[in-house]
Amino acid sequence: MMVKLAFHEVRVGRTSASSGNAVLGGGALGYWKEGGTVIVKGVGEFIRRPPAPAFATPAWRASSLLQEMASKRSKFADLHVHTRVSDGWVPPEEAVERAQRAGLAAIAIADHDSISGVQAAIWAGNKYGVEVIPAVELSSGIDNLELHILGYYIDWQSKWFANRLSKLQEFRRERATKIVDKLRELGVDIDYNLVIAIDGGVVGRPHIAQVMVDRGYVRTTDEAFDRYLGTGKPAYVSKYQLSPTDAIKMIKKVGGVPVLAHPLFARADHLLPKLVEDGLGGIEVYHSKHDATTTEHYEQLAQKYGLLMTGGSDSHGIGEIPIGHVRVPYSIVEKLKEELVAMKAKEVTAEKLVGRGLIKREPAKRGRKK
Numbered sequence: 001m002m003v004k005l006a007f008h009e010v011r012v013g014r015t016s017a018s019s020g021n022a023v024l025g026g027g028a029l030g031y032w033k034e035g036g037t038v039i040v041k042g043v044g045e046f047i048r049r050p051p052a053p054a055f056a057t058p059a060w061r062a063s064s065l066l067q068e069m070a071s072k073r074s075k076f077a078d079l080h081v082h083t084r085v086s087d088g089w090v091p092p093e094e095a096v097e098r099a100q101r102a103g104l105a106a107i108a109i110a111d112h113d114s115i116s117g118v119q120a121a122i123w124a125g126n127k128y129g130v131e132v133i134p135a136v137e138l139s140s141g142i143d144n145l146e147l148h149i150l151g152y153y154i155d156w157q158s159k160w161f162a163n164r165l166s167k168l169q170e171f172r173r174e175r176a177t178k179i180v181d182k183l184r185e186l187g188v189d190i191d192y193n194l195v196i197a198i199d200g201g202v203v204g205r206p207h208i209a210q211v212m213v214d215r216g217y218v219r220t221t222d223e224a225f226d227r228y229l230g231t232g233k234p235a236y237v238s239k240y241q242l243s244p245t246d247a248i249k250m251i252k253k254v255g256g257v258p259v260l261a262h263p264l265f266a267r268a269d270h271l272l273p274k275l276v277e278d279g280l281g282g283i284e285v286y287h288s289k290h291d292a293t294t295t296e297h298y299e300q301l302a303q304k305y306g307l308l309m310t311g312g313s314d315s316h317g318i319g320e321i322p323i324g325h326v327r328v329p330y331s332i333v334e335k336l337k338e339e340l341v342a343m344k345a346k347e348v349t350a351e352k353l354v355g356r357g358l359i360k361r362e363p364a365k366r367g368r369k370k
């Protein structure tokens, strides 16, 4: 989308002493506030700029914003894209091609619990001149909360990581069997085949509850949940094999930077201190489903905890959220790389200290298995 710079192209919507909105020439909706943050929605650019002088008029701010956009719009990245490898619609190659058409310099392929699309995406990246960042989005859970942890620059060729991911996928398939096992231990005898037959393979707790009703173990499915299947009940099996801490550790083990995805959905602000302690490196502050207030909230939290502010569309290829819908300045990619160097430095320092006998480490935990 072209955004023209001439001042007359700018119509100022709502303004106040401290913030304002503008409709830009290209139809993009702009939002900014004094104090250094500029958020531009619609084209999805997120730009920082110094505070406007005290005498700045809304018109001055708008034109200054457009000039800044023009100077920085050449290099942007979408750091959260899904492909057909998980629940996206397009193959990795096509995701990269779409990124090129959207004018992106870089794209992170971050499929759910899978790295199978990375190689093809990197290949396509070379073809289309788009930098591909190997990534993953791990599902984790704790206390009824679902947290997605993005991992950037993971060693996607690590055999250990691939094995771990396939175990996670297996776990999901086996969850129903585990529930049936637990029920049997509790004297509720249900045939595995019966549970599986109902839904042709993918089995959820409601199906199991229905079988329990049919078999006369409970009167209603609600009762099945209340007595057996609900969270914390005797036959409960967590949907998630990973806790957020496990997910962060798993990403760090293969040299990646762990970032909390779409914190709005995670609703886990209270867990941030713990996650930071575990090694969380960033928060996905900019996301298709984050409005200006949410964005500001997470900018503040990121600052508070010294976390990188990343962003991405969470596009699944086609649909209402195209690739590049949210794009961040390329400088954020550079910051991710700096974080990697910093992590490496810490590791090297730790290795040296181990070498000098200043840190003791259990032999089994040393090194990265390939």
Ligand SMILES: [Zn+2]
Residues within 6 Å of the ligand: 137, 148, 261, 262
């Ligand atoms: Zn997610």
Ligand SMILES: [Zn+2]
Residues within 6 Å of the ligand: 080, 082, 137, 314
């Ligand atoms: Zn996602």
